[in-house]
Amino acid sequence: MSSPDHRQPQDELRSILDNMTDVFYRTDAQGRITLVSRSVEDLLGWSREEVLGRDVRDFYVDSDQRLLLLEHLDSQGGRILGHDLALRRRDGAVVWVSVSARRLSEREGGGTEGTVHDVSDRRRAEAEARHRREVVQSLLNATSDATMLIDGDGALLACNQVFAERLGHTVEQLIGHDLFALFPPEVAARRRIACAQAARSGETIVLRDIRGQRHLLNTITPVPNPDGTPWLAVFSRDITEDVETKARIEAHLATIRRSNEELEQFAYVASHDLREPLRQISSYIGLLERRCAELFDDDGREFMAYVSNGARRMDSLILDLLAFSRVTRHEVEMSDVVLARAVAAGLEVLNLAPEDSVEVAVDDGFVIHGDFGQLARMFQNLIGNALKYRSPERPARVRVRAERQEGGTVAVAVIDNGIGIDPCYHDRIFRIFQRLHGGGKYEGTGIGLAIVKKVAENHGGMVGVESALDQGSTFTVTLPLVD
Numbered sequence: 001m002s003s004p005d006h007r008q009p010q011d012e013l014r015s016i017l018d019n020m021t022d023v024f025y026r027t028d029a030q031g032r033i034t035l036v037s038r039s040v041e042d043l044l045g046w047s048r049e050e051v052l053g054r055d056v057r058d059f060y061v062d063s064d065q066r067l068l069l070l071e072h073l074d075s076q077g078g079r080i081l082g083h084d085l086a087l088r089r090r091d092g093a094v095v096w097v098s099v100s101a102r103r104l105s106e107r108e109g110g111g112t113e114g115t116v117h118d119v120s121d122r123r124r125a126e127a128e129a130r131h132r133r134e135v136v137q138s139l140l141n142a143t144s145d146a147t148m149l150i151d152g153d154g155a156l157l158a159c160n161q162v163f164a165e166r167l168g169h170t171v172e173q174l175i176g177h178d179l180f181a182l183f184p185p186e187v188a189a190r191r192r193i194a195c196a197q198a199a200r201s202g203e204t205i206v207l208r209d210i211r212g213q214r215h216l217l218n219t220i221t222p223v224p225n226p227d228g229t230p231w232l233a234v235f236s237r238d239i240t241e242d243v244e245t246k247a248r249i250e251a252h253l254a255t256i257r258r259s260n261e262e263l264e265q266f267a268y269v270a271s272h273d274l275r276e277p278l279r280q281i282s283s284y285i286g287l288l289e290r291r292c293a294e295l296f297d298d299d300g301r302e303f304m305a306y307v308s309n310g311a312r313r314m315d316s317l318i319l320d321l322l323a324f325s326r327v328t329r330h331e332v333e334m335s336d337v338v339l340a341r342a343v344a345a346g347l348e349v350l351n352l353a354p355e356d357s358v359e360v361a362v363d364d365g366f367v368i369h370g371d372f373g374q375l376a377r378m379f380q381n382l383i384g385n386a387l388k389y390r391s392p393e394r395p396a397r398v399r400v401r402a403e404r405q406e407g408g409t410v411a412v413a414v415i416d417n418g419i420g421i422d423p424c425y426h427d428r429i430f431r432i433f434q435r436l437h438g439g440g441k442y443e444g445t446g447i448g449l450a451i452v453k454k455v456a457e458n459h460g461g462m463v464g465v466e467s468a469l470d471q472g473s474t475f476t477v478t479l480p481l482v483d
Contacts, residue, residue: 029110045090346379386416
């Protein structure tokens with residue numbers, strides 16, 4: 001019988017083995033388990049009795065890990081701390097453990113002994129953190145901007161492939177490097193000052209860099225950090241193409257401005273130099289008709305009328321061309337315009353015959369932001385056309401209606417009972433100089449509806465027509481309303 005003094009250390013050892021959380025184990029030189037704590041039951045799902053005597057490799061997910069463990073032991077002088085490997089539970093699940101072990105001497109029986117600590121939670125946390133880093137890296141790589149994250153000292157914590165490729169490196173090569181050391185001194189100095197300002201103020205800083213032919217727009221934004229020192233997210237966008245495009249647009253606009261100046265000079269010439277000879281022709285024709293009428297026979301008087309009418313038509317054409325030129329050049333004086341007043345102003349210019357009927361139903365609440373003169377001219381042309389192209393079989397009747405549409409617009413319809421328009425000509429009539437009737441039957445220059453279309457477009461609107469021969473016409477102008 002063992003003495004109480006001899007049993008006490010054994011009892012204490014058994015108590016320790018039975019109550020420890022980590023698993024303690026010992027193997028012989030062949031790798032068979034000779035001693036193991038009861039905590040192995042929670043770790044692997046096998047009873048201690050079932051584990052004792054078995055080859056330790058039976059529980060390895062990869063049996064080669066046993067050899068790697070022993071090689072690690074030998075390389076570290078017979079002792080290791082924190083060697084991770086995967087074990088297989090009784091139910092087939094994999095559990096990751098960290099092994100701290102030592103080689104047993106021959107006097108101790110050879111083999112190994114050590115502790116096994118369950119690190120499954122740590123491994124899961126590491127896997128989740130790794131997954132989050134991969135997701136973040138994927139998001140970084142998805143943007144076309146060079147993107148980087150730096151700490152308060154300028155060390156790169158993360159960056160994307162665009163930034164790495166811009167510098168001729170890989171992402172892995174750049175992580176941990178001083179961001180400012182990657183740039184020329186003058187560029188680094190500007191960026192260091194901007195980053196310090198963003199960190200100090202807590203506000204986003206925008207900085208432009210011009211390096212040779214490349215233009216960069218850098219946005220520096222503070223990012224909260226648990227230790228209280230802000231990190232900085234830097235987004236660097238290559239705007240070279242935008243800058244070059246803007247330069248081309250500005251050059252094009254300069255060309256347009258020069259063209260407009262030339263058009264203005266032409267308008268001056270047209271309104272003075274071209275019209276002056278026409279006025280002289282008209283004046284002298286009138287003088288001849290009054291003073292020398294008896295000298296002309298019927299043919300002569302007819303020829304004089306042709307000349308007079310031609311001069312008058314040419315003057316009308318020049319005036320319409322000037323009007324079209326003005327609306328094409330967007331010469332506008334923008335203000336809030338009550339639509340009903342613009343319609344009334346356009347109608348007032350027209351000389352209505354007593355038998356003509358024009359009914360206007362436009363609410364005073366419709367307000368357009370636009371040029372009053374252009375809008376009045378547009379309605380003058382539409383109503384004037386409705387009266388001009390009347391049917392010989394019935395008195396002219398014109399209605400002007402306005403209705404609010406979805407999307408904050410108003411549709412103004414000019415409806416007549418005139419001769420109508422063949423649908424095949426609906427697109428053609430809005431082109432300049434397009435006339436469907438000879439000048440002898442209906443006076444006009446073929447510019448009126450082209451002006452209507454330009455005015456509508458100048459105000460962010462559009463114009464369309466619904467018509468058929470001898471069925472009248474409905475011209476509808478859609479314009480945006482003031483909010």
